[in-house]
Amino acid sequence: MTSANFVVEARDASSSARVGRLELPHGPVTTPVFMPVGTGGTVRGVFHRTLAELGFALILGNTYHLYLRPGHDRIRRLGGLHAFSGWDGNILTDSGGFQVFSLAPFRTVSDDGVRFRSHIDGSYHELTPELVVEIQAALGSDIQMPLDVCLGYGVDRAEASEAVDRTTAWASRAAQAWRATGEWYEGALFGIVQGNFYPDLRRRSAEELLELDLPGYALGGLSVGEPAEVFREYLDLSAELLPGDRPRYVMGIGTPDYILHAIEQGIDMFDCVMPTRMARNGTVFTRGGRIALKNSRFADDPAPIDGDFTHPSVSMYSRAYVRHLFKSGEMLGPMIATVHNLSFLADLVSEARDAIANATFGAFKRRFLQRYLEGNERERIRSSEARTGQPVDAEVGMGERG
């Protein structure tokens, strides 16, 4: 895969937002695109057919999870992740770097790679940049990510710098391994820019990775616990470092405000477990802000989850009914909420693409977020009052996150 597989088709008038078309082995993907996360080869609680109906042409899988269970050798024997899972759209697999650093106990990092214990059965494993490429090639990932060192917010400069060194060295080894895969493997390899919250480290990471001339670039290590304004600052300065002729991907963001901010900065791809995870807990996006459907005030609410904006496949379900399902521990509750949240994000990104094509993205973003964030703020006040029994004032000069 080369940069020729990505074409920018439209640009916003007053921001870096753009509409693009990404050609992948399992069909074209229109960007900006939100990618649902299917960690273990399944977007939890969603039939493949439903994903396709919602317009998702690219979903995520995770190398760490699939390597541990059911194992990439098994998946290779069964014809790759597409044949194994029955999903015939595109699949991007994350390298497992983030998961090793966030999930696996007893991990030790060396120049060679990372050694860790499985969070499932405690067995020891070692991932190297080369093995991670091999695993993802065995999976048949349409886009694969190289092993990287991902750190949290608040790490000191020395540690962040060393992580950049390793991330670059590993990406270089990954690129070599990826270029050595046979003709049979058509997937792309993206680079992952790290550098934590140090502007010069971000710049160095990007510059070093660009030398590898990969078909796409991602920003890693953002949305890892930093305040919203820090996220925005680092997204903005990092996005500028990425080449305009390649797809740009921010890993791990999934709220409307983060997504719209990223699109404005010229980001093309994003993913996050949060929208589907919060759905399974009963919290859904609406145009008027997030709501927790378990809340007792929905017990008699006959309205659909988000008025006209609920997807037809779940529009027959009232808030009262979905609340009943959650209170009764019924599977259908998470299933409905998950489809709803994915449909919400698919619509959001689709409308953003239309707004970019009409060169009116800024107005769209303002209008959308005003209603959405005011709703979040109302909800914050409501739940705070319910908790304390005291009235709460609305925030004056409220920012983009309530």
Add this chain to the structure above:
Amino acid sequence: MTSANFVVEARDASSSARVGRLELPHGPVTTPVFMPVGTGGTVRGVFHRTLAELGFALILGNTYHLYLRPGHDRIRRLGGLHAFSGWDGNILTDSGGFQVFSLAPFRTVSDDGVRFRSHIDGSYHELTPELVVEIQAALGSDIQMPLDVCLGYGVDRAEASEAVDRTTAWASRAAQAWRATGEWYEGALFGIVQGNFYPDLRRRSAEELLELDLPGYALGGLSVGEPAEVFREYLDLSAELLPGDRPRYVMGIGTPDYILHAIEQGIDMFDCVMPTRMARNGTVFTRGGRIALKNSRFADDPAPIDGDFTHPSVSMYSRAYVRHLFKSGEMLGPMIATVHNLSFLADLVSEARDAIANATFGAFKRRFLQRYLEGNERERIRSSEARTGQPVDAEVGMGERG
């Protein structure tokens, strides 16, 4: 509703099997019909849309569960169970009798009704025949069942006889309350024949209930732990007691052999939680017998769950993938298996209807069960050998249940 709402459209040549059409407030239902069980207002893990696609025009709800949560007053306020749940097909609600006797602790039965503690929160409740009619009218059930006394296998004659007395008395009070519901309520009330495993008590129960001239009749208290041959004996003798111009319903059966036997005896309707419950545990019906998909021998099996007989909406999922989902505790596993099992039973009953219309039901039943039960027997041997490490002989002269 009167008996005019049920028309027999075709009869088998050499058995009592028949095809009928039952007109209900939410549309016609072709019989024989398997009814999926949606205890708390949801068939676990299945979207309403999928149920409709599978051809189900009549599902079950449960009075006991819906009365306790979310409460029939709430459902009434929200326009009834159809409006509340968003399901616009027909709903039959069981009376709660069976649930009170099988689930609720501290129950006491008197002539007036049954007092019990909620299995959810321990609160005390009392159900009377009249209240049970009122609850089901509030739910808007298309078919409602009267409160009955349901006993298990092995109960002595005195207790079984007393249960028949109460069941008759309660059905009579239920019929009076049902006839007194206003014009606004269009649902039917069926009678439930009890009598445990005493032929004369079964006969007395049926005769007493027939005097109430209800629009349909059910056989209760079967498939409660008795051996298969006892089930068949009592089904056969009880089925003959029911009028041929009304729908006949056997409560609580859901395996292919029991269903086909019931159809042969002229039964029109049946329901059971087992097909969906076993699906959630990873066991599925196939034409070649039941299989437990968690079994390690499916780990590399690329075949769909049941070859050509898997429903198109789940046909892209291999046994290997579904096993992976179950081993990983993923929701999609139970979702796929549930759709498959419901689709299997919908197909079975649909093919049975065709065979009846062609007057070839007997041959269809033999052919279907031969392959199915041989498969069950193979599976029994396989799992026994896996457990003991010893070879097992196939049963000679195997009956209809392996």
